Amino acid sequence: MANYDVKDLRLADQGRQRIEWAAQEMPVLRLIRERFEAERPLAGLRMSACLHVTAETANLARTLVAGGADLVLVASNPLSTQDDVAAALVQYDEIPVYAIKGEDNATYYRHIKAALDHRPQITMDDGADLVTTMLKERRDLLDQLVGSTEETTTGVIRLKAMAKDGVLTFPVVAVNDSLTKHLFDNRYGTGQSTLDGVIRATNILIAGKTVVVGGYGWCSKGIAMRAKGLGADVIVTEIDPIKALEAAMDGYRVMPMVEAARVGDIFITATGDINVIDAEDFAVMKDGAIVANSGHFNVEINIPALEQMAVEKRQPRQFVDQYVLRDGRRINLLGEGRLINLASAEGHPSAVMDMSFANQALASEFLLKNRGQLEPRVYALPAEVDREIAALKLAAMGIRIDTLTPEQEQYLNSWEEGT
Template sequence: MSGFDIKDPKLAEGGRLRIEWAEREMPVLRSIRERFAKERPLSGVRISACLHVTTETANLMRTLQAGGADVVLTASNPLSTQDDVAAALVNVFEIPTFAIKGEDNVTYYKHLRAALDHQPHLTMDDGADLVSTLHKERRDLLSNVLGGTEETTTGVIRLRAMAADGALAFPIIAVNDALTKHLFDNRYGTGQSTIDGIVRATNVLLAGKVFVVAGYGWCGRGLASRARGMGSNVIVTEVDPLKALEAVMDGYRVMPMTEAAKIGDIFCTVTGDINVIDRHHFELMKDGAIVANSGHFNVEINIPALEELSQGKRLVRPFVEEYTLKDGRRIYLLGEGRLINLASAEGHPASVMDMSFANQALSVEYMLKHHAELEKKVYSVPEVIDQEIARLKLESMGIEIDTLTPEQVQYLNSWEEGT
C-alpha cells in the first residue's frame, strides 16, 4: 500500500464496526461486490476517488477493490470526513486514504494531489475538484485517463461547462443524472440528513419555525418535505419559474429571498450556485437567524460579506458560529457554511447511498468497457444500469412487480388500435 494521511490509526476498530453496520443497509452494492469478487472486471485498473469519506463510501471502495481495482481515496470536502472510517480504510482494508476532518484548504489540495499521484486510469469525483485539479495542474497524467464518474449536481454542472469549452480531456458519466440516484439520494437522503445535521448542531425545535429552503431541485424538494414533516412553516425561494410553480402546487409559500430573509428563522441553501444568501439578505434577517448550506460548496452563503457586517464572532457550539452584527443582531452560521449533513451529522443513510454507489460501481465497469467509443463529454448513466439497480433494490426489499404480457408489449409498440 502506498502512503496515506489520516487523523489517528487507533480509530480503525470503531470505523470497521460502523462500516459493517452500513453494509447491512446496502444489499445492492453487496451483490455487486460478490459478482466483482468472482469476475474481477477492474483488475489492473488504478482509480483515484474524491468522495466524502463515510461508512457508505468505504463500502464502495471495498467493492471496487473486490473487483480488482487499485484504489486511492481522498476527501471531497474538508468537513465531511469520518476519521474512524479513514483509519479503518487504511488499517483494516488497506486502501490508501488522504482525509482528515477539519483539514484546512492547503491540506485539502495536498490530498487531492496525492490522489492524482496514483496516476489514475479512472477518476471518481464528488464536486469535480479532482478532475479540475487534474486538468489545471497535472496535464501530464491526462493521457493515462480513460474516463471518470461524477456524483453531484454541482460537479456535473462544472464538467458540462468544461465540455462546452472543449476543455474536458476524457469522457465522464454523470452518476447524479441516474434516476436511482437523484430521485432518491438527493430527495430522501438530503432531506433527512440535512434536518439531522441542523438539529444535531443546534438542538432547536423545528416545529413552529419559519424554515426557508433556497432551491427546489430534488434536494430542495426533499428538504422542504422533511422540514414540513417536522412542523415547520416552509418557504421556498427559486429562480426557475417551473420549479417555483411546482413548489406552490406542493403547498409551500414561494417568495424572493429578500422577502423571506425578513421572516425566516432557519435558512438552508441547496442550489449549487454562488451567493444565494448575500449581504443584503443578512442585513434584513432578524436576531437569532440560523443559516446553513446543504449544497456542495460553501459559496452558496456569502461568508465574506457576513464577516464584513460583523463586529465579532465566536463558536458557541460545535459547528455553530455566532456572528454579532454591528447593530447587535446575531446570525448563526452552521458548519462553516459547508455541507451541514456531513459537517455535524453522518451524511445520507446507507440504504439510499446503496443505489447511488451501485451506480458508481456499475458506471466504472461500463466506462472501462466502452471508453474507446465515447467522446470527451458528459454522459448520463445508461438506462439499463438504472433499471437493474432499481430491480435489485426491490428484490432486496422483498417486493415484486408486474411484467408486461406479450399482448401488452405488442399494443404499446403499435399504432393501429385506437378508440
Template sequence: MNRVICDIKDHSLADAGRNRIDWALTEMPVLRSLQEQFTREQPLAGARISGCLHITTETANLVRTLKAGGAELLLCASNPLSTQDDVAAALVEHYGISVFAVRGEDNRLYYRHIAAALDHRPQLTMDDGADLVSELHKNRRDLLSDVIGGTEETTTGVIRLRAMAADNALTFPVVAVNDAMTKHLFDNRYGTGQSTLDGIIRATNILLAGKTFTVVGYGWCGRGIAMRAKGHGAHVIVTEVNPLKALEATMDGFRVMPLLEAAVCSDFIVSATGDKHVIDRSHFQVMKDGCVIANSGHFNVEINIPALQDLAAKTSRPRRFIEEYQLADGRRIRLLAEGRLVNLAAAEGHPATVMDMSFANQVLSIVHLWNNGKKMENKVHPVPGSIDDKVAIMKLAAMGISIDTLTQEQQAYLSSWQEGT
C-alpha cells in the first residue's frame, strides 16, 4: 500500500465525512458501476495521478473510483473555500488517499499544497481551473517529461489551457472534460443552476420571488442560473457581450440589457462568465441599495473586489458568508462568499446526480489518456464521442429509461444520399 501523506484540518472528522461520501454515492450509479468494473480490470495499474479539484463528497467518489482501478493518487484543493474538511479527513483515514487541503487556506498555503501535488511527480493530472498545469509549466518544468496527459473540469481552466496551446506553451495533451455534452448540458446547467441558488439562499435567507435577479453571462452556467431564478419567481435580467447568446436569452423570455442599466434596479447580481472584473467600479457606483452580488465562475476575479473596498466607507459582516460594504452615500452592497464560487463556498456544490456524469467522463478520459496520451498532440482535446455516449447510456440505464434504436433501413437511409422525395 502507498504511503499516505496529508495536510488537513482535523482527522477526527473522518467518520462524518465517510457518511456523507457514502450518501453521495447513492446518487452516483454510473460511478458505482465503474468502480466495480475498475476493481476487476485495473485499467490504471501503476498510474501516478495528481488532482487539483474541489474536495467534496462527489470528488471523493471520483478518486475512490480511480484508486479502485489501480491508480496512486494525491489531491489538493482547487479553491481555498471549496474544501469540505470532513471529506478530506475521510479520504485520508478511511480510503488511504493523500490529501493537501484545508478550508479557508490562504494564498501561500494554497500554492504550498499545489507544490505537494507536483512533488508526487504525476504522470496524469486532473485540474479544475488549470492552476496545477499552469504551476507545472511555470515553476516545475523538470517534471514535465513524466506527464502523459491531463484533464480539465471547468470552463475557466479550458480557456487558460487553450491560451497555452495557442502560445505553443502546452507540453502534453489535455482532455476538456468540461466540454463533454454529458457535462455542460447537465452539470453546468442543472448543477450550477441549483447549487448557485442554494448558496445564495443559504447565505442570505432572502426570498427570491418578486426580486430582480441579474445573471451576467448566458453560457451553460448562466442559462441554468437564469432558469432556476425564474422558477423561484424572480424577475430575471441577462447581460451579455455575445450577440447570439443575448438573442437566445431574449427568445428564452428574459430581459436583456447592459449591466450598467441592470445594476440600478437589481436586488441580486450573479456572474458566471470566466472573465475578469465583469462586475466593476462603474456598476458599484450606480448599484441599488442592498444589492446582493455573488460569483459562480471559478476564480474570484469576476467581481472587482479591490474597487468595491476602495469605494466603501465602512464594512460589516451581518451573516457568516456576507460582507456588507457601505458606500459614502449610504448605499449598501452585499458581497457573498468573498467573491468566490458561491455554490461551493456557501453551500455544498453540485448535486451528486449531475456530478455522476461529469466524473464518469473524468474517469474514462483519464483511462483514455493513460492508454493513448503519448500518441496525442499537445493541445486541448474534446472528450471522445464514444465516452460521452457511454456515460449517457449508463446514466439512462441507471434511471430505468429505455430509448429506441435505429432499424437497419433507417441507418442505411441516414448514411446515403441517393434517396430523396
C-alpha cells in the first residue's frame, strides 16, 4: 500500500496495542462491528473520514471496514493525531491514513484533498472541514455523494449555516445532536479530557485556583463540573441568559469575560465562536494566567492580538507558549490554542467514545438505507437509534432497568383516566 502519509511506520506495533487497549472499553462498537462483519451493509462504499486519529477512532475505522467500506482517514486537527495509531492502521489494517501530529496548515489541507481524491460517496467529518473544502473546491464530487455525518457542535453550526445559505446540496446526519453523543461525550468526555490536558501541559494543582469557563453548553458544563470537583472556584461566562441562569443555579459565579479576566487563574473556552478571550481580557489578566481552548478550532482565543501585545515569547514546557507583555506580565497559552484535550493529552476516554462512534457507524448505515429519500439538510439520527445505543451500553455495564407493564403502557397512551 503506497497511498498514505504518517510519521513513522515503525510505531505500528505500539499503535496496535493502544488500539486494542481502547477496544476493551468500547463494547457497543464491538457489537456493531460483529453485525457489520456478518451483514456487510457498507459493501463497496467509498468513504472519507476527517476525524481525530486516535485509538478510539481506529476502532471506528475498523468497524466501517468490517462493514465493507473502502475507507480513507485524515486528521481533523493538526495536533490531534496519535502517530503510532496512524502507523498501525496503515501497517496492519491497510487503511490509507494521512495524518501527522504537528503537521502545518499546508500539510493539513493536502491531506484533506487526498481524502477528497478518494471520490467519497459518504464523508465523515469532525468540524466540517472536509465538507467545506468539497463545496469550495471539489464540486465535481457532489453528484455521487450520498451524504455526510458530523461529529462536533462546531461542525453542526457550520453545516446549519450552509443549509440556511442554500449551499448544502446533500443530507448530513448531525451525530452531535444524538442524546447518546452530546449528553455523554460532550459533558463527561470533554470535562475529563480537558482537565487532563491542562494538567499534563502544566502540572499545576487545580484545587484553590479560579477557573474561568467560556460558555455553558454541554462541553463547558462538563469542564465546569470537573474543575469544581478538583477543588476550583469556577466562574462561567455566557451570552445566553438561559444558560447563564442555569450556570448560576448550578452554583457557579457568572460574569462577563472582561471581569472574570481580572480574577481568573486558568481560562478554558468551549463555545464554537471567535475571540471569546480577546485583547481587552489579556490586558487585565494576572501575571501567570493560563489560557486554554477546548473548542474545535483555535479561534476562540485571539492569538494574533496576544502575539501583538507580547514583547517576548518563550516555551518553558512542551505545549506551553509563554507570552511576556510590555509590563512584564506572563500569559501562558496551552497547545497553541488548539483542542487542549488532544494537543497535550489523549482525548476522550474510550468508554464515552464508544457511544459517539456507535452513532457514527449507524449514521453511515442510515444514510445508505435512505439514499435518495433525504432532503439536503441537517438531520438527527432517529430516537430509536439513540435508545438502542443506550440499551447496549447499559447491558455492557451490567445495569438492568424497568420495563412498562401492560397496564402502565395503556395508561400512558390513554386520556380518560384522571384525578
